[in-house]
Amino acid sequence: QKEVEQNSGPLSVPEGAIASLNCTYSDRVSQSFFWYRQYSGKSPELIMSIYSNGDKEDGRFTAQLNKASQYVSLLIRDSQPSDSATYLCAVNRREGLTGGGNKLTFGTGTQLKVEL
Amino acid sequence: NAGVTQTPKFQVLKTGQSMTLQCAQDMNHNSMYWYRQDPGMGLRLIYYSASEGTTDKGEVPNGYNVSRLNKREFSLRLESAAPSQTSVYFCASSESSQPQHFGDGTRLSIL
Numbered sequence: 279q280k281e282v283e284q285n286s287g288p289l290s291v292p293e294g295a296i297a298s299l300n301c302t303y304s305d306r307v308s309q310s311f312f313w314y315r316q317y318s319g320k321s322p323e324l325i326m327s328i329y330s331n332g333d334k335e336d337g338r339f340t341a342q343l344n345k346a347s348q349y350v351s352l353l354i355r356d357s358q359p360s361d362s363a364t365y366l367c368a369v370n371r372r373e374g375l376t377g378g379g380n381k382l383t384f385g386t387g388t389q390l391k392v393e394l
Numbered sequence: 395n396a397g398v399t400q401t402p403k404f405q406v407l408k409t410g411q412s413m414t415l416q417c418a419q420d421m422n423h424n425s426m427y428w429y430r431q432d433p434g435m436g437l438r439l440i441y442y443s444a445s446e447g448t449t450d451k452g453e454v455p456n457g458y459n460v461s462r463l464n465k466r467e468f469s470l471r472l473e474s475a476a477p478s479q480t481s482v483y484f485c486a487s488s489e490s491s492q493p494q495h496f497g498d499g500t501r502l503s504i505l
Contacts, residue, residue, distance in 0.1 A: 286434075312493050321484055321496040322437070366437065370491065379425025379444035380491045381452070386436040 281305060282369050284385035292393055297354040299388050301367030304348065310370040310380070311343055311350045316387065317363045325365070326352060357392045364389045396420050398497035400485050406503045407475045415470040415500050417485030423495075425488045426468035427452075428460060430481040431499075437484065443468055475504045 283302045291297045299313075310329045314322035326341040328334045328350065334341045340353040350369075354361055364387040370380045398419045407413060419426065428440040439452030441460040449460050457479060459471045468487075472479060480503050486494040 310491060321498050324493045324495070327493050368437075379427075379442060379488060380494070381439065381442065382494060383439075384437040386434060 280385075281371075281383045282367055282385040284365075284367050284388045286386060287389040288391050289388055290391045290393055291357050293357060293359060295357050297357045297361065297390055297392070299352040299354070299365050299367075299390065301350045301352075301369075301385055302348055303350070303367075303369045303383075305369070305371050305383075306345075306348065308345075308348075308369045308371050311341070312368040312370075312382070313339075313341060313350075313352045314366040314368060314384075315363045316366055322366055354390075357390075359392050359394060362390055362392045398485055398487055398495055400483075400497035400500050402500060403498065404501045406505065407472075408505055409475060409477060411475050411504075412471065412473050413475065414472075415483055415485075415502075416467070417469065417497060418467045419485075419487040419495075420466065421487060421489070421495065422465070423487035423489045424465070425490070426462065427486040427488075427494060428458075428468070428470045429484045429486065430454065430479075431484060432481050440470065440483075477504050480504045 313326045316322045328341040338355045342351045366387045367385040368382040401416045427442040429437045443462040483500045485497045488494040
């Protein structure tokens with residue numbers, strides 16, 4: 279079992295629809311969770327971070343975390359063609375490393391295509 | 395505000411050559427990281443530096459060495475490049491357990 283699993287897609291949604299991206303993780307002691315967006319040929323860009331169970335909203339994006347089910351999701355409302363990218367789920371397995379920092383494990387990403 | 399700067403952006407090497415990838419951040423972050431990204435494999439941690447003066451192995455450290463030169467700079471060295479090290483390399487930095495911020499990447503091809 280992979281430590282962080284995502285459906286590779288592509289996930290195709292029409293413009294204006296809600297895109298739902300899912301991620302499961304295997305380590306129950308995981309503490310913090312991040313969603314990154316990566317356009318083709320570009321670097322990952324942080325979209326959302328979530329640390330406690332429930333929903334966290336930021337503009338058109340909502341992150342949802344369920345630690346009991348080891349599941350984190352990203353909802354994108356009113357999807358736009360500019361949202362077409364690969365979305366990476368990242369999980370921090372520990373509170374922190376000695377001296378600071380965090381050791382993230384990334385999923386392989388879900389490709390989202392928003393169609394006109 | 396430059397954030398995380400990586401040099402070079404592109405590089406082609408021959409098998410057996412050596413090179414150093416440079417990374418510098420201007421966000422005063424304590425922690426820095428090197429990843430490689432390959433198709434279908436996602437981002438994999440090569441080495442990290444939790445704070446100035448410390449470095450530790452990540453998931454795929456073989457064939458690489460790192461140096462945390464100071465708080466700003468963290469370099470990755472390939473001593474004897476192999477075709478299997480053809481990849482896109484990303485440097486990232488963070489403050490404590492806060493989210494990591496990535497550089498633009500170095501696209502490295504080894505023939």
